[in-house]
Amino acid sequence: MKLRGSVAALLALAVASSPAFAKAPARGAEGIPRFSHVVVLVLENESATNTWGPASVAHYLNSLVPRGVFASQYFATGHASLDNYIAMVSGQPDQPLTASDCIPVNLWLCVQGQSLMSNGRNLADQLEAKGITWKGYMDGAPSPCFHADYSPTALPPDPYQGDSQKPPAKDYADRHNPFIYFKDIIENDARCRAHVRPFTDMTRDIAHNALPAFSFITPDSCHDGHDDPCSNGQP
8 A cells, every 4th residue: 555645634534524524513622613424535556646746637536625624744654555544543553564464464363463552442442432433334345344264273365455356355455444453343243243334334324314423434446546457457
């Protein structure tokens, strides 16, 4: 992952600032508006110049800039994928395994290493402690809490890392689903299944006025800009 400048930050703030998501009458500390919903959408693998420069073909993304806050000093924590995704939902720095997308090891071993960081605490824990709802919507995931075999004896590498591989989740990538790298989520099946959902659930949740207060959207490795071209030949 070449997470540049402000892709994630801009989308999170621009979507949150749109009228559909804001509670206009309420004000927070020092005049900051209170938002009823925050949505983070993560895209990948284009430089800041390619995305935001004068020759950019990302016209829609650039149309969001004047509608929100452009976080021009938002930088990656590393230059893989997993370390950045984990940092976004925990504030934790990378460690050797996550800095390499845990490619050499199975999912179980990667989670054990991550759990040593701050006892594996994460944003989901903080939100739930305050009674705030959350979900991760994973594009390409065929079922709730979908991930590779989570057992000490699973053979490496993780077979679900996008660009893939085996059905039923050809372009879904575990390394882009940060919530499964925390033991208190992946080892609690009911919690994981309730909160880490296929992206297709989001349309239903919006239609039923059930969108959580915090949503983390991970497009699959084709739709997030990672693959060029995509496995199905799309640009």
